[in-house]
Amino acid sequence: MKLRKLFSTVIVSLALICGASFQARAESAGEALTKASVLETIKKRGVMRVGISTFVPWAFRDKTGEFVGFEVDIAKKIAEDMGLDVEFVPTSFSGIIPALLAGKFDVIITGISIQTKRAMTINYSNPYAQSGQALTANKKLAEGFTTLADFNKPDVVISTRRGTVGAKTAKALFPKAEHRFFDEDIQAFQEVMNGKAHAFVALEPMPTLWALAHADVLFKPLGDQRLTNQLSGFAVRRGDPDILAFLNSWIHMRQADNWLNQRHKFWFGTNEWYELLEVPPVQ
Structure with missing residues (x-):
């Protein structure tokens, strides 16, 4: 009986020691993480x-x-x-x-x-x-256009910068339209300004800024709607x-x-x- 009590006491003591040791290590690890925190x-x-x-x-x-x-x-x-x-x-x-x-x-x-x-x-x-890709259009050529479907027609011309996400987005959303690609955004923008393209697609905020700067010629027919997010x-x-x-x-x-x-x-x-x-x- 005494041997059993002694054995139980030893087991409990070991458990307490191990528990305390584990807690100490956990606290130490927590302190280390806190100290290393940005x-x-x-x-x-x-x-x-x-x-x-x-x-x-x-x-x-x-x-x-x-x-x-x-x-x-x-x-x-x-x-x-x-x-x-x-x-x-x-x-x-x-x-x-x-x-x-x-x-x-x-x-x-x-x-x-x-x-x-x-x-x-x-x-x-x-x-x-x-942010995302957006569309700005020529007021005269795109008069009455209010939806994506309005731009997805064979007689509509979309200008974009070659190799950009804008170009890929335009091709995907307007497969029926004619697409013209340029080496620079400004060239695609000028195509619309000059009335040779209905709209151009680019990363915001450039479409909005161009529309604000040339409100007499350009507008955003889709409002604040983005083509991608x-x-x-x-x-x-x-x-x-x-x-x-x-x-x-x-x-x-x-x-x-x-x-x-x-x-x-x-x-x-x-x-x-x-x-x-x-x-x-x-x-």
Whole structure:
């Protein structure tokens, strides 16, 4: 009987020791993860480092050399809400993911589209914005056109830049139309301006900006309807749930109070920001 009691006592003691040891290891691992978290690093540093690539109007330099644009507004707002400063790290788009993985900055905020292959290398936040291909037409040639079907006819001419997503989209949506391809967007645009094509298809915001700049000749017969939708998310290094949770929470809050939508409309739906540039992107 005494031997049994002794054996039971030993088993219970071992269990307690193992449990305590496991808990200690778990707590230690948790502390290590917290210390390694980008969010904690940013808070301690007092500065959020943001990787950007310059594309008008996502991010570009104004007359004074300062960074401005939709993504710049977002990065500054995130930093402001955190009570921190922001540092922009301009990087070529082709090298921006490798630079993130190398620790050159904390997060990519540059309109990077959510794609499956990229998601195997980086973690995306929830979508915070969307863009896509859109159509702008010649008022005279496309008078009365209001639907996609109106442009899918043999006597309709669609102009696009050769080899682009816009060209592929136009071919897919308007197989019956005549398609003319050009080496540059501006050439496809001029074809419509000169009355030689009914419409052109390109990535927003260029169709909207051209329509605003030449409202006497051009219009958007489909309104704000896009031909395709491209979702954008913030990008961070994999294995860090804290920064991802924070960014997703921020997106949720700024979508709920309409801040993101208002800034998107300003940069992609108006030309009020042209005054920031020496030469407007569309003339």
